[in-house]
Structures are given as structure tokens and as C-alpha cells.
Amino acid sequence: MRTVEHLPLPQPRREERADAARNRAHLLCVARRMVAELGVEKVTMDGLADRAGLGKGTVFRRFRTRAGIFHALFDEEEKRFQERVLSGPPPLGPGAPAAARLAAFGLARLEFLVEHLALVRAGLDTGQPKPLQHSPSLFHVQMLLSEAAPAAAASGTLALQLVAALEGPILLYLHPAEQAGPGLVVADLGASWCDLVERVCG
Amino acid sequence: MRTVEHLPLPQPRREERADAARNRAHLLCVARRMVAELGVEKVTMDGLADRAGLGKGTVFRRFRTRAGIFHALFDEEEKRFQERVLSGPPPLGPGAPAAARLAAFGLARLEFLVEHLALVRAGLDTGQPKPLQHSPSLFHVQMLLSEAAPAAAASGTLALQLVAALEGPILLYLHPAEQAGPGLVVADLGASWCDLVERVCG
Numbered sequence: 365m366r367t368v369e370h371l372p373l374p375q376p377r378r379e380e381r382a383d384a385a386r387n388r389a390h391l392l393c394v395a396r397r398m399v400a401e402l403g404v405e406k407v408t409m410d411g412l413a414d415r416a417g418l419g420k421g422t423v424f425r426r427f428r429t430r431a432g433i434f435h436a437l438f439d440e441e442e443k444r445f446q447e448r449v450l451s452g453p454p455p456l457g458p459g460a461p462a463a464a465r466l467a468a469f470g471l472a473r474l475e476f477l478v479e480h481l482a483l484v485r486a487g488l489d490t491g492q493p494k495p496l497q498h499s500p501s502l503f504h505v506q507m508l509l510s511e512a513a514p515a516a517a518a519s520g521t522l523a524l525q526l527v528a529a530l531e532g533p534i535l536l537y538l539h540p541a542e543q544a545g546p547g548l549v550v551a552d553l554g555a556s557w558c559d560l561v562e563r564v565c566g
Numbered sequence: 567m568r569t570v571e572h573l574p575l576p577q578p579r580r581e582e583r584a585d586a587a588r589n590r591a592h593l594l595c596v597a598r599r600m601v602a603e604l605g606v607e608k609v610t611m612d613g614l615a616d617r618a619g620l621g622k623g624t625v626f627r628r629f630r631t632r633a634g635i636f637h638a639l640f641d642e643e644e645k646r647f648q649e650r651v652l653s654g655p656p657p658l659g660p661g662a663p664a665a666a667r668l669a670a671f672g673l674a675r676l677e678f679l680v681e682h683l684a685l686v687r688a689g690l691d692t693g694q695p696k697p698l699q700h701s702p703s704l705f706h707v708q709m710l711l712s713e714a715a716p717a718a719a720a721s722g723t724l725a726l727q728l729v730a731a732l733e734g735p736i737l738l739y740l741h742p743a744e745q746a747g748p749g750l751v752v753a754d755l756g757a758s759w760c761d762l763v764e765r766v767c768g
Binding site for chain 2: 488499502516519520521522524525526527528529530531532533535536537549552553555556557559560563564566
């Protein structure tokens with residue numbers, strides 16, 4: 365009998381993994397505090413390493429780029445948003461007709477993106493777009509469109525274009541000044557999103 | 567009589583302007599050659615100043631950011647594209663029904679964006695989005711939509727969402743690998759753009 369077979373996974377590897385998880389949680393916590401205190405534009409990889417008391421290599425391995433820091437912070441907010449879609453009250457959550465959920469999804473998404481605007485923009489890395497299969501918005505829009513307008517959803521790319529119609533104006537085109545204040549533009553975008561959904565779902 | 571009043575604008579200022587125009591044309595020419603030889607990712611503001619034989623300050627004042635270099639290069643391609651829309655043959659140019667022109671606009675735009683993909687992505691500055699009123703695509707889409715579906719065009723934001731539906735998948739979501747090769751995804755995007763236009767214009 366070789367006792368080694370009964371041992372758990374080699375101890376050093378486990379410790380490393382636990383360390384990595386702790387470092388990640390710690391870095392995100394420090395980064396969130398820095399964003400709140402300094403604003404997105406003043407947060408750098410070096411500054412984050414200093415303040416977290418970790419090596420620059422650790423920060424680099426974790427996030428790859430400066431945008432990666434903000435992307436990771438936004439991902440945590442994204443998870444909470446997805447929870448509302450997957451198990452929150454209708455019409456955003458399950459229980460309403462698909463076309464109504466699609467309209468509600470757009471309204472909630474616009475509000476959410478504007479709320480986290482600095483973070484989501486800073487997290488965009490135009491050199492390394494996020495692979496499609498990792499877009500939770502695309503997943504929901506495709507699913508709801510398949511139910512509300514199966515013919516429109518057949519190609520898969522119309523769902524992607526609807527996601528772009530929803531997120532693009534906030535991410536790409538609108539100047540911060542146009543979004544600030546009373547949220548007028550966002551209200552307009554919400555109304556025309558509902559119009560678009562109605563036209564597409566017929 | 568004070569002769570100074572009959573003089574043209576002070577000579578030094580005029581010379582400066584001519585210099586600035588020459589510097590701009592020269593910088594764009596050198597930048598275009600560097601992009602072709604080295605690829606977008608290897609072009610820096612310092613490298614451009616060196617190769618153009620101009621001071622770093624001149625390059626900085628002209629383009630503000632590294633993205634500004636690529637944005638200026640893309641703008642020159644953009645002007646040629648706009649010419650095709652404004653005075654080229656139908657259905658992209660004038661002479662076809664508005665809904666058909668809108669569909670043709672999308673197909674031509676997708677091809678155009680993919681052709682200049684590296685440049686357009688490198689020219690995106692997510693910290694400084696381009697003000698809406700400077701988007702020629704929005705101008706055309708709004709104009710064609712007003713003719714093809716006046717009710718849909720009334721708010722102005724639906725036209726913006728259609729521009730985002732068209733440009734967003736290329737600019738934001740698709741991974742370079744997904745766009746390369748046989749252009750399958752782009753063909754799909756073109757087909758679903760035509761579907762979308764038909765649904766919106768009824």
C-alpha cells in the first residue's frame with residue numbers, strides 16, 4: 365500500500381490556490397476602494413500593487429492590463445445584475461411574456477450601465493474584445509428573442525445586434541456630458557428600445 | 567492713415583497655419599506608412615515623431631493621444647466612404663427607396679469596418695467618446711429612417727440604436743478570430759441587418 369494515494373492533493377499546490385483566491389479578493393477590495401476615493405482614471409497597476417502590499421507581478425498576472433482591473437470589478441456588479449434577470453421579480457425576472465421581459469431587460473440594463481459607466485468604459489479593452497460566448501446579455505437577449513420572435517432569432521446575429529443597439533450608445537457614442545444630469549438621453553434610449561423590441565417581435 | 571489696417575493678417579500667424587497643415591499631412595503620411603509596415607500595435611507617438619523628424623510636442627498637439635493618430639487616419643477613409651453614400655451609385659447612393667438604401671448602407675458599412683478593423687479599433691478612445699453630432703453614420707441612418715419609417719425616427723434615439731446595432735458587433739464584441747477567414751460572421755451580420763431594417767421599416 366502506498367499511503368501517498370490516500371493523501372489529499374499535494375499541500376503546496378493547495379496553499380498556492382488559496383493564496384491566489386485571497387490575493388484576488390484582497391486586490392478587488394483595494395481596487396474598489398481606490399476607484400471610490402480617487403476615481404477610475406487615477407488607478408494604476410503600480411498604485412494598486414503598492415496599496416495592496418503585493419508585488420507588481422501578482423497584479424499583472426491577475427489582471428493582465430489596467431483595463432483588466434476595472435473589468436474584474438465590473439464583473440462583480442454584472443453577477444448581481446444577472447441574478448435579477450435569472451431569479452428576480454417579473455417582468456425582468458421569469459414570469460412575464462418574453463417580449464415584455466426583453467423590453468424590461470433593456471430598461472434595466474440601460475440604468476445599470478449608466479450607474480457603472482466609469483467602470484464599464486475603463487474596463488473596455490478594444491484590443492481584446494470579450495469573446496461572444498462570455499456575454500451574459502447576449503445569452504438573455506437570444507433566449508428571450510427565440511421565444512418572442514423565433515424567426516428573428518434564427519440566425520443568432522440579430523440578437524447580437526440588439527445587444528449592440530442596447531449597450532453601444534452608452535459604451536461607444538454618448539459623451540459623458542450627454543448622459544449626466546436628469547438622465548434624459550437614457551430615458552429616450554429606453555423608450556426607443558421598447559419601440560424597437562415591439563417592431564422586431566411584431 | 568494707419569497702413570497697418572490695410573495689411574493682411576500678421577504674416578507669422580499665416581506661416582504657422584501653413585506649417586501646421588503641412589505637418590499634419592506629413593504626419594498622416596508617415597503614420598500610414600508605419601501602420602502598413604509595422605502594424606497598428608507598434609506605432610507610438612514617440613516613434614511617429616522620430617520617423618517624421620518632428621518634435622514630440624508637435625505630434626502631441628496634433629493628435630492628443632495615441633488613439634488620436636489612428637482616429638485621424640480612419641477619418642480619411644471615412645470621408646471616402648461618405649462620398650459613396652452621398653453621391654455614389656444606388657442603392658447605397660441616392661436614387662433607391664429609403665429602406666433599400668438603409669439596408670445597402672449596413673451591408674457596405676460592415677464591409678468597410680472590417681476592411682479597416684485594426685485602424686478603427688485602435689482609434690477608439692473609450693475615455694473620450696466621439697460626440698454624437700460628429701457621427702456621419704448617425705446622420706445617414708437618421709435621414710433614411712425619417713423617410714422610410716417616420717414614426718420610428720421621431721425620437722432620434724432609435725436611429726442611434728440602429729447605428730450601434732450595425733457598428734457595435736464589429737467594434738465591441740467580435741473577437742478578431744471570429745471575423746477573420748471567410749467573413750462568415752460578417753455575412754450573417756449583413757443578412758440580419760437587412761432583416762432588422764425590414765422589421766423596423768415594416
